[in-house]
Amino acid sequence: MDDIKPWLTLARVPGLHAGHLGRVGDPLTLVTEPPAALASLGFGAAAIAALRRPDPAALARDEAWLAGAGRRLVTWGSADYPLLLAEIPDAPLVLFVEGAADALALPQLAIVGSRNPTSLGCDTARQFAEHLARAGLAITSGLALGIDAAAHRGALAAGGRTIAVTGCGLDTVYPREHVDLAGEIAASGALVSEMPTGTPPLRQHFPRRNRLISGLSLGTLVVEAALQSGSLITARLASEQGREVFAIPGSIHNPMARGCHRLIRQGAKLVETADDIFAELGALLEGLRTATRAEAPDVQADSRPALDKDYEILLDALGFAPAGIDTLVARTGLATDVVASMLLILELDGRVAQQPGGLYCRRLAGKKA
Amino acid sequence: MDDIKPWLTLARVPGLHAGHLGRVGDPLTLVTEPPAALASLGFGAAAIAALRRPDPAALARDEAWLAGAGRRLVTWGSADYPLLLAEIPDAPLVLFVEGAADALALPQLAIVGSRNPTSLGCDTARQFAEHLARAGLAITSGLALGIDAAAHRGALAAGGRTIAVTGCGLDTVYPREHVDLAGEIAASGALVSEMPTGTPPLRQHFPRRNRLISGLSLGTLVVEAALQSGSLITARLASEQGREVFAIPGSIHNPMARGCHRLIRQGAKLVETADDIFAELGALLEGLRTATRAEAPDVQADSRPALDKDYEILLDALGFAPAGIDTLVARTGLATDVVASMLLILELDGRVAQQPGGLYCRRLAGKKA
Numbered sequence: 071m072d073d074i075k076p077w078l079t080l081a082r083v084p085g086l087h088a089g090h091l092g093r094v095g096d097p098l099t100l101v102t103e104p105p106a107a108l109a110s111l112g113f114g115a116a117a118i119a120a121l122r123r124p125d126p127a128a129l130a131r132d133e134a135w136l137a138g139a140g141r142r143l144v145t146w147g148s149a150d151y152p153l154l155l156a157e158i159p160d161a162p163l164v165l166f167v168e169g170a171a172d173a174l175a176l177p178q179l180a181i182v183g184s185r186n187p188t189s190l191g192c193d194t195a196r197q198f199a200e201h202l203a204r205a206g207l208a209i210t211s212g213l214a215l216g217i218d219a220a221a222h223r224g225a226l227a228a229g230g231r232t233i234a235v236t237g238c239g240l241d242t243v244y245p246r247e248h249v250d251l252a253g254e255i256a257a258s259g260a261l262v263s264e265m266p267t268g269t270p271p272l273r274q275h276f277p278r279r280n281r282l283i284s285g286l287s288l289g290t291l292v293v294e295a296a297l298q299s300g301s302l303i304t305a306r307l308a309s310e311q312g313r314e315v316f317a318i319p320g321s322i323h324n325p326m327a328r329g330c331h332r333l334i335r336q337g338a339k340l341v342e343t344a345d346d347i348f349a350e351l352g353a354l355l356e357g358l359r360t361a362t363r364a365e366a367p368d369v370q371a372d373s374r375p376a377l378d379k380d381y382e383i384l385l386d387a388l389g390f391a392p393a394g395i396d397t398l399v400a401r402t403g404l405a406t407d408v409v410a411s412m413l414l415i416l417e418l419d420g421r422v423a424q425q426p427g428g429l430y431c432r433r434l435a436g437k438k439a
Numbered sequence: 440m441d442d443i444k445p446w447l448t449l450a451r452v453p454g455l456h457a458g459h460l461g462r463v464g465d466p467l468t469l470v471t472e473p474p475a476a477l478a479s480l481g482f483g484a485a486a487i488a489a490l491r492r493p494d495p496a497a498l499a500r501d502e503a504w505l506a507g508a509g510r511r512l513v514t515w516g517s518a519d520y521p522l523l524l525a526e527i528p529d530a531p532l533v534l535f536v537e538g539a540a541d542a543l544a545l546p547q548l549a550i551v552g553s554r555n556p557t558s559l560g561c562d563t564a565r566q567f568a569e570h571l572a573r574a575g576l577a578i579t580s581g582l583a584l585g586i587d588a589a590a591h592r593g594a595l596a597a598g599g600r601t602i603a604v605t606g607c608g609l610d611t612v613y614p615r616e617h618v619d620l621a622g623e624i625a626a627s628g629a630l631v632s633e634m635p636t637g638t639p640p641l642r643q644h645f646p647r648r649n650r651l652i653s654g655l656s657l658g659t660l661v662v663e664a665a666l667q668s669g670s671l672i673t674a675r676l677a678s679e680q681g682r683e684v685f686a687i688p689g690s691i692h693n694p695m696a697r698g699c700h701r702l703i704r705q706g707a708k709l710v711e712t713a714d715d716i717f718a719e720l721g722a723l724l725e726g727l728r729t730a731t732r733a734e735a736p737d738v739q740a741d742s743r744p745a746l747d748k749d750y751e752i753l754l755d756a757l758g759f760a761p762a763g764i765d766t767l768v769a770r771t772g773l774a775t776d777v778v779a780s781m782l783l784i785l786e787l788d789g790r791v792a793q794q795p796g797g798l799y800c801r802r803l804a805g806k807k808a
Contacts, residue, residue: 189770190692190758319688319700321759322711323559323801331688335709340700342691378665379555408642415667 076101077145078132079124081164081266083117088146088161097146097163128268132166135241135267140256141168150175158285158311162264166240169256173231176208179347180287180308182280182301183217183294184326191217191294191326194318196224198291201344203230208259210235210287212279213248217293217301222255231259233286237279238271239263262286280304281311288351289314291341295329302329305338314350316341377421380404384412388422394429445470446514447501448493450533450635452486457515457530466515466532497637501535504610504636509625510537519544527654527680531633535609538625542600545577548716549656549677551649551670552586552663553695557761558792559800560586560663560695563687565593567660570713572599577628579604579656581648582617586662586670591624600628604651606644608632613640631655649673650680657720658683660710664698671698674707683719685710690760746790749773753781754801757791761798 076098080086083100091097094111100121103111108118136143144150144165152174155161167174181199183191199209199221209225211218213234225232234255238244240263243252252261264282265275280303284290290308292315295301305315315338320327334340339350377385387393387401398409413430416422422430445467449455452469460466463480469490472480477487505512513519513534521543524530536543550568552560564586568578572594580587582603594601603624607613609632612621621630633651634644649672653659659677661684664670674684684707689696703709708719746754756762756770767778782799785791791799 188758189756190690190760190762194691318691319696319703319709321559321690321693322563322687324690324759327688327759328711331709331711334688334703340688340704342697342700378553378668381667405641411642419667 074133074136074143075124075129077143077164078129078266079121081132081166081264082124082128083120086117086163088156088163089159128266131241131267135239136166138168140170141166141240142171143167144171144174152286154178154288155282155285158281160281161285162282164264166263166266167260168240169260170231170258171260173208173233173259174262174286176231177206178208178210178233178287179351180210180283180290180304181217181221181293182211182283182290182304183221183292184296184299184301184329185214185216185218186296187216187220187294187326188324191320192220195220195293196227198293198318198344198347199224199232200228200230202347203228203232205344205348206230207288208233210283212236212276212283212304213244213252213255213261215245215247217295219248219251221293222251226254226258233260233262235279235282235286236261236263236271237265237275239265239267239269241267242269242271244271276300277303277307281307284308284313285311287313289316289347291316291318291347292330292333292338293318294320294324294326295333296325297328297332299329302333305333309337314339316347316350318342381412381416384409385416385421388430393431398430443502443505443512444493444498446512446533447498447635448490450501450535450633451493451497452489455486455532457525457532458528497635500610500636504608505535507537509539510535510609511540512536513540513543521655523547523657523682524651524654527650529650530654531651533633535632535635536629537609538629539600539627540629542577542602542628543631543655545600546575547577547579547602547656548720549579549652549659549673550586550590550662551580551652551659551673552590552661553665553668553670553698554583554585554587555665556585556589556663556695557693557794557800558802559759560689561589562802564589564662565596567662567687567713567716568593568601569597569599571716572597572601574713574717575599576657577602579652581605581645581652581673582613582621582624582630584614584616586664588617588620590662591620595623595627602629602631602655604648604655605630605632605640606634606648607640608634608636608638610636611638611640645669646672646676650676653677653682654680656682658685658716660685660687660716661699661702661707662687663689663693663695664702665694666697666701668698671702674702678706683708685716685719687711690758692760750781750785753778754785754790757799757801759801761794761800763796763798767799 079101080097105118144167146163179202195217203209203225208231209221210233211221213236222232232255240261243249284304284307290305292301292305308315317330317333317338318341387398395409399406424430448470449466474487513536515532548571568590572578577600578590578594579602580590582605591601601624609630612618653673653676659674661670661674677684686699686702686707687710756767764778768775792802793799
């Protein structure tokens with residue numbers, strides 16, 4: 071554990087990230103560099119003080135926390151530093167992790183959104199998380215109230231893995247309501263923060279936290295978000311990091327859909343089902359998906375889109391025994407050519423099939439021609 | 440009225456449109472051209488027969504209809520032929536018009552959608568139509584059940600003008616339920632068809648009708664549409680005609696939003712408020728809009744009195760997609776009979792509506808049951 075102190079020192083330099091390494095290469099050299107050399111590298115007085123005169127009590131507190139079960143430090147350049155996170159320009163040099171650190175190596179999808187979502191928004195977040203976790207994606211979010219929590223819970227309910235990135239030291243759980251949830255997350259997935267112990271959950275920490283959520287993930291799905299939601303920051307960061315941005319539309323009368331609509335206007339992929347996400351992430355995930363497709367129900371479980379009324383009438387007239395066009399004309403009162411063209415459309419749509427003898431019968435959901 | 444017969448003859452040539460004129464120039468020459476010359480122009484036997492041997496009884500029926508009050512024929516190349524419609528490659532040579540033919544010269548926005556929309560979808564169509572009509576746009580649609588009718592009614596409620604394009608001769612009103620509505624439309628706006636009297640409302644006429652709805656209009660707004668909705672045909676035609684396509688997003692749990700979401704994925708403008716439409720139509724409409732901005736309320740304004748907390752909780756639980764009583768009981772933790780009686784009160788108060796299938800959805804301000 072002796073070699074951990076320099077990393078803990080780096081963790082406490084305000085705003086320091088991998089983008090500052092530049093000519094330095096190995097971040098640990100920063101801890102031994104003379105102040106004049108640090109100044110010539112562009113470091114200011116506060117950073118130099120933090121590097122050269124770390125607070126021993128603070129480092130001791132970090133070490134004490136790290137001595138707890140299931141806790142560890144993941145450091146820049148180490149084999150278990152997450153590959154996608156290493157790609158972002160302002161990657162953290164140190165990650166405090168509690169739980170199963172190997173979860174960080176899984177392909178991740180971020181699911182984020184409002185702290186005050188509608189019930190339906192929560193259901194949607196949970197359903198997508200369940201479905202995607204079952205397909206092998208880890209679900210990454212921010213442990214916040216609302217959509218974040220629903221996403222974590224959905225992944226847990228599916229027996230999947232989920233990662234919570236926080237905006238404070240991991241010795242604090244914020245919000246307090248999520249102490250139990252944090253415990254469940256750590257049991258199979260991981261809690262992650264770049265912030266050392268004793269760091270409070272200040273408002274200005276959350277945009278920094280958000281860049282890790284998007285940076286760890288192949289893409290970010292925003293479920294519900296008001297126009298001023300922090301989720302839009304996460305989405306912007308994902309986009310700047312070259313990651314996919316997904317957004318779920320909603321009623322124009324739902325203020326929590328406004329943020330998603332803005333994202334869609336700006337180019338985010340409009341998502342109605344989990345398959346829309348798979349379609350974008352594509353080849354990267356193909357292996358995962360085929361492995362689980364059989365057992366994974368579609369998020370919109372029930373079904374095929376509703377039919378227009380005439381088609382419903384025709385299907386009702388068809389019932390569940392084979393019938394010919396003349397019978398259907400007699401039952402519906404529609405013209406023969408109308409019935410014929412409607413049947414063709416229903417056949418193309420996989421809802422009816424033609425049998426030998428020109429009789430039509432219904433097909434069940436999911437049995438396309 | 441003597442010179443009208445050649446135009447009525449042209450109106451009865453199956454599928455004939457301005458795109459066929461080519462070298463001919465003046466369409467009336469087609470009526471006097473010898474059959475061999477017509478054949479050399481590419482006309483088939485049916486078209487030649489229709490041009491050379493028109494049915495006198497049919498023409499007499501058209502003339503009799505046109506003799507009625509407020510009825511007229513608008514012909515290709517005449518001063519009152521709508522300018523935007525003349526731009527489309529398959530513009531009709533003849534329009535039968537009932538009502539105020541000058542309405543066709545107004546800048547128009549088409550509002551179309553499902554024949555089986557949600558109550559909320561109807562409210563939305565009506566509110567957009569009201570707002571846009573008040574701003575000086577004529578609202579053009581197809582007189583169908585559902586969204587079309589709501590759009591026409593919204594324009595009428597605003598004291599604006601609205602144009603209904605039909606897929607049958609104007610001696611028939613289809614659907615029959617809209618006889619009164621058609622009368623109201625003709626009183627200040629116009630009923631329009633390229634189809635002569637006696638033409639029934641066959642299914643295959645509607646795509647042809649749809650090209651006129653989009654072709655008359657600066658843009659087409661789709662409010663709610665299933666994936667197989669004819670509204671998507673109108674939107675595709677609008678796009679092919681170089682006009683704007685607008686679509687209103689909805690909950691992913693609302694099947695009637697699927698068509699709109701498909702359009703948005705294909706590049707349609709996502710619309711949340713009437714201002715989104717003005718922003719696209721821009722300069723063309725600036726004059727109109729500033730004249731009415733002061734008196735035009737925002738589409739999303741809601742000035743109804745606040746509700747008791749339990750009712751707010753129930754409405755929040757309902758969200759913005761249809762839900763059944765069981766779902767609401769699960770979401771709120773309230774007893775079934777309590778939820779049922781609260782829903783009844785909210786329904787009487789015009790805040791929710793029951794849909795076929797026992798699902799409830801929210802309604803907007805000012806639309807009492």
